[in-house]
Amino acid sequence: MVLQIISNGILMGFIYALVAVGLTLTWGVMDITNFAHGEMLMVGMYTAFWMFELFSIDPLLSIPISTLVVFLLGVLLYKLVIKRVLGGSGLTALLATFGLSMFLKNLAQFLFSPNYRYINGAIVTDKKIVLGNVILGLPQVVAAVGSIIMTLIIIYFINKTKTGKAIQATALNRDTALLMGIDTDKIFAITFGVSGACVGAAGALMSSFFPIYPQSGGLYSIIAFVIVAMGGLGNIKGALYAGLIIGLTEALGGFFLGTQFKYALVFLIYLIVIQVRPKGLFGW
Amino acid sequence: MKSKLALLLVIAMMFTLVVSGCTSTQTDAPKQNETPEKSETSEETPTNVDSVKVGAILPLSGSAAATGVKLRYAVEVAQEIINGDHPDIAMPLAEGMGLPNLGNAKIEVVFADHQGNPEVAKTEAERLIQNEKVVSLLGAYQSSATKPASQASERFKVPFVAGSSSSAALTQRGLKYFTRIAPNDDMETEVFFEYIKYLNEETDANIKKVGVVYIDNEYGVHAAEMVDKWLEAKYGAEGFEKVVSVKYPADVSNVDTEVQQIKAANPDVLFHASYIGDITQFVKKYKEFGFIPKAVVNYCGGFQDPQFTVNLGNDGDYFSGGAACTPQLFGKMEVVNKINELYKEKSGGVDIDGPALEEFASLMVIADAINQAKSTDTEKIMETIRTTKFEAPYFSTSAIEFDETGQNIHSASFMVQTQGTKYEAVFPVDVQTAKPVPFKDWTSR
Known part of the structure; x- marks a missing residue:
């Protein structure tokens, strides 16, 4: 039984991680708290559904x-909304993404019921x-494997490609990166797009086992915020762990302490980590 | 800086989660000693007006929006029947236009969206009463939203007729301006046990071990309490025992752990208090983990939504639950059949379901009461609601009448079971459209 619970927890963990990887890019690189991240996930799910x-066409x-x-939605949102609030206070950007979140949710409800x-x-x-007493749903297994592959692709992209290195440079110091000839505006657009690509892939992977509705990204988004803050802003491997x-x-907390407490435990652990290591477990 | 912002954000989110999950138990008590701020409408008693406003508070966005929109369609159909001329529908206020005793005044429904949030439900109720001057309220589907909204209406002495909210606690608060059409979860629980006894007799199912699965809000928690109450009061002595009780968060990303707990306890029957998104996830997981109970009974919620069978197909078969109507009975009930035809024009061909018909009934009762009271005075309307036996030919009981607590004593609910993706009436026997079928293995469907 415990093995089954652990397996379920690991599978869900990988899926959460992919959603969080997208968020950690925008939060870590651009210092933008994207409240519309969950709604971008929802768009990914609806795309696979339609x-x-x-x-x-099968979701896979x-x-x-x-x-x-x-990805294109991310670039578009950056060009139309985020770019215009980047120079302002953090609160302005936060409210802008909150507005985007409301807009996308209501648009989905209007268009798709x-x-x-x-x-x-x-x-x-x-x-x-079926592995002995452990039953693994194939949709979740495929989603977890897909999440790992996608995360590895993102790690490769960030660490090994020229654009990825430019993203890292921009994350470290935007002004210096600009002085070094990096087109930070373009980098930001790509970063927002790559963040969208992560949840686009996650949405398609999740669409075969999770209900698709206008609010479907909400809870995943909240959990992604916790993961990003725990893993360290901008740290992709941190988000995975x-x-x-x-x-x-x-999974384990819910099983042993009561399922009604499972999210409370998640947030409790986060609060403890943030007190002990304010930059997250794997932050730099 | 980023870390501090992260901390701040997550604390805010946690607060939001906790509030949305718990406010059902944090609602204000009725302010008995406070002098109520009367609605201006209640001071006027016109007998001839152009229109009378009624407020409908429903979850039109948020996680229950799928159901809320259907309830809105039902209320709009009721409004259409009242305001238009429908001599072919044999029910009060259908023939002729508007309210005849008020100079054919039209009913104007003002919709408000509570988003599934109890706090919003309360403020929307206050807004509708104070700003929109509605003379009565209906809604709010989720019991956790109905509770604070009806407390606001009590304070303003404005009638509140709840259609489908099922928590028995709603009618146990001693409110004078609150009534409810649907059977409450107390009544439903007793029917569920009687249905299981019937299954045991008819199919030798030998159902004894009970599991309760419920959402962590007013609706779910109270339904679970009712199972305990009835086990202690009556059915425990008849051999039934509770072996597992699983409470899950109101917003849930996966139900793997919950289903593992259920499977480990291996109950014969599950009592489910879940909304459409949750119940669908649970059924998929029951199948994935190979959990096969002997029966599943569902409180008024997601199971009754026709989307249940659309999403699950034959995997949704052999689930049971209370319902005020089923398309399988429409052939025998001409009035509800005609209501359904109007409803389908709005819903895109989807049949009206039990909760939607109960919200429909809410507006019909309110309009009938205003018409019979010949007044828009909220005191007179409430007096009429409390003392009148309303004709309701769209229900199997054909009547609506409220007891001193505000509960409709002519419960229209019967047990339905999904068979071949259709909702068949299975209990009591006199409304039966098909015999109940024992739960079948997932592979033999």
């Missing part, structure tokens, strides 16, 4: 499509892996 409904195959759609939708009949639907910690805390 690809399946309209063109019978629509991962590149939803990744691209939310508030109904809870599920993708039935996807390749992974209703399939499971913190995601696992949160997933396991939720």
Whole structure:
């Protein structure tokens, strides 16, 4: 039984991590607290849903499509909204993303109705892996594996590519990066886009087992904030480890202490970490 | 700086989560000693007016918006029937336009969105009464929202007719201006046990071990309390015992842990108090983890939403729950069939469900009461609501009448079971459209 709970926690942890990776980029690099992050996840889920409904494209195959759609959405949101508030106070940017969040949620409700939708009949639907007494839902396993791959791609992109290094340089010191000839405006746009790409992929991966509705990104977004702060701002590996910690805390804590407390435990651990290590467990 | 901001943000979020999860128990008590600030409308008693405003507080956004929108359609259908001329529908106020005793005044419904937030429900109730001058309120679906909204209406002495909110606690507060159409969870729980006894007799199911799965809010917590109450008062002595009780957060990202706890206890029957998003997640996980109970009974909530069978297909079969109507009975009930035709025009072809019909009934009762009172005076309207037996041919009981607590004594609810993705009436026997079927293995559907 405990093995089953641990397995569930790890699978959820990887999924949380991918959502958080996107957030850690914008928060760490741009110092923007993006309250619309959950809604970008929702857009990713709806993209996969409509690809399946309209063109019978399986969510697994629509991962590149939803990744691209939310990447473009991220760039667009940066150009139209975020760019204009970057120079202002943190509160201005925070309120702007909060407004974006409300706008995207209500737009989804207006366009797609508030109904809870599920993708039935996807390749992974209703399939499971049985390892002794442990049952792993294939949709969750695929989502976890997808999350790991996507996270590794992001780590590679940030550490090994020229653009990634420019993002790191901009995160360290925007003015110096600008003096070094880095087009920080373009870097910010790419960063916001890559952040969107992460949740676009996460949305497609989650769409085969999680209900799709206008508020579907909300709770994941809140948990992502905790993971990012725990893992250290801008630290992608930190987000991955913190995601696992949160997933396991939720599963084990919920099982042994009562499921009604599972999120309370998550936030309690976060508060303890933030007191002991204000920059997060893996912050720099 | 970033870390401090992070701390600040997360504390704010935690506060929001805690508030949204717990405010059902933190609502203000009725201010008995406070002199009520009377609604201006109640001071006027016009007998001929152009229109009469009624407030409808529903979850039109937020996690329950999917249901809230359907309830809105039902209220709009009631408004259409009252204000338009529908001689083909044999029910009060259908023939002729408007309220005949008030010079054919129209009913104007002012909708408000409480977002599933009890605090918003309260402020919206106050706004509707003070600014919009509504003479009565209906809503609010989630019991946790109905509670503070109806306390506000009590303070202003404005009638509140709840349609589908099921927490029995709502009618146990001694409020004078609150009534409820739907059977409460106390009544539902007794029916559930009687239904299980019927299943045991009919199918040799030998159901004894009870599990309770409920959302952590007013609706869920009170439903769980009612199971305990009935086990202690009656059914425990008949061999039923509770083996597991699982309370889950109001906003939940996954239910893996919850289902593991349930599976470990292996109950014969599950009593579910869940909304549509949660119950669908639970069913998917029951299937994934191979949990096969002998029966699942659902309080008025997500199971009754037709989206349940749309999302789950045959995996949603053999679940049961209380309902005020089912499309399988529409053929026998001409009035509700015609209401359903109007409803489907708004819902895009989706049939009216139990909670929607109960909200429909709320507006019909309010309009009927205003018409019979021949006044928009809130005291007179409330007096009429309290003392009148209303015709309700759209319910199986054909009547609505409130007891001294405000509870409708002609409970219209019966047990339905999903069979072949249809809601069949299965209990009591006199409304039966199909025999109940024991829960089947996930692979043989």
